[in-house]
Amino acid sequence: MKKWSAPLLLIVLLVISACNNTSGSAQTPDTSKEATAxxxxxxxxxxxxxxxxxxxxxxxxxxxxxxxxxxxxxxxxxxxxxxxxxxxxxxxxxxxxxxxxxxxxxxxxxxxxxxxxxxxxxxxxxxxxxxxxxxxxxxxxxxxxxxxxxxxxxKEKEAAAWVEDFKKRAEEAGKEIKAKIGENSTVSVIENFDKQLYVFGDNWGRGTEIIYQAMKLKMPDKVKEMALKDGYYALSAEVLPQYAGDYVIFSKNTDGDTSFQNTNTYKNIPAVKNNRVFEANAKQFYFNDAMTLDYQLNFFISKFLGR
Structure with missing residues (x-):
């Protein structure tokens, strides 16, 4: 068998490799990385x-x-x-x-x-x-x-990092709020829209996810009965006292009907008499996107904890 010198063998291998690269599908440039990018x-x-x-x-x-x-x-x-x-x-x-x-x-x-x-x-x-x-x-x-x-x-990594940070902040704030208002104190979330009043469950924006899910604050039994399943419940101003917790978050539409706030029925609600109604701008409070959740969390920390 004829022996090949090292330099000649290298040249042959390079030629074979070049031929292989010009055959079949290899003739088309590989754009898979470009497409993936x-x-x-x-x-x-x-x-x-x-x-x-x-x-x-x-x-x-x-x-x-x-x-x-x-x-x-x-x-x-x-x-x-x-x-x-x-x-x-x-x-x-x-x-x-x-x-x-x-x-x-x-x-x-x-x-x-x-x-x-x-x-x-x-x-x-x-x-x-x-x-x-x-x-x-x-x-x-x-x-x-x-x-x-x-x-x-x-941007999954960025989103997941935000979620972990938010959960930690909300949990810590919830513990502080419970320590201040008491483990058994209840919180209601209400909103006026046009001429109707609504009370909310634990997953319909208005900060409900933070209050009930993240902070695990208590929901009044009547709210739990009527609003938890569907997420919200329409009610009249006359029965509002039945749904008002020890604390009330009022997502307020100033361009809607707020006349109920001038009635004796409303004024005699314990949360109202004890200055435990926290009013928020409804248009800033509707949703549960990340920016709104940050705003809502800061709102609760300010109203409940005074900072």
Whole structure:
């Protein structure tokens, strides 16, 4: 057998390797890394969706605007509720208001991602404009929902870190509040909207997730009976005393009917007489996105603990 010198053997091997690299599928440049870098597959509740790995122009049609603000994601269109929220006003002053029916306007905004609700209209048409992901409210708990938004935006680590920090802060505040007001003190959350009063369970925004789930403060039995299952319960001002806890969080719409506050029925509620009604701006208090949760937690710390 003929012996090969080391340099000649090396040359032969390089030639064979070059030939192999120019045959078959190897003739096409490998763009898999490029594709992976530009898009990710998000496992939505309706199946996998290809979405941008780093979305730059997002339209939000439902109550997740505060989540995107916390994750520093640019939005080019938001829903009317978000646009009216004083908490978001500065950050959204140049962002147009859109809805699931303003399709032409959304097209003009050239979004690369649309986030909506499972009840949003025109979903088939929205999906033709940009990748569209929807969520069903209450399908997962409020903190898991934020992590899901993080996954969608390729920011799961940031979202998970925020959740852990928030849970710790809320738990610590809850312990301090219980120590101050007593383990058995009850807290109600009410809201006026137009001419109707509502009392809330433990998962319908208005800070209820923090009060009842994170802090584990007690809910009045009547509220538990009527509002816990559906999340909220409509009631008249006449029966409000039956639902008022030792402390009341009043999510107040100043443009709604607040005349009940002038009645003797309201004024004689123990929480009212003892200055234990804490009023919040309803438009800042509606939702349970990350930015709103931070605001609500600070509100409770201020009102209950005085700091």
């Amino acid at each position: 530009s898009t990710i597959t998000y496992q939505s509740e309706n199946g996998p969706v290809q979405v941008p790995a780093n979305p730059q122009r997002v339209v939000v049609l439902t109550a997740y605007t505060g989540d995107l603000l916390t994750l520093n994601v640019n939005m080019v269109g938001v829903d009317s509720w978000s646009k009216q929220n004083p908490l978001f006003a500065d950050k959204l002053k140049d962002v147009p208001e859109v809805s699931d029916e303003s399709l032409e306007k959304i097209i003009e905004l050239k979004p690369d991602l649309i986030i909506g609700s499972s009840t949003s209209k025109n979903l088939d048409k929205l999906k033709q404009i940009a990748p569209t992901v929807t969520y069903t409210y209450g399908k997962v708990d409020y903190l898991t929902q934020y992590i899901e938004i993080g996954k969608l935006l390729n």
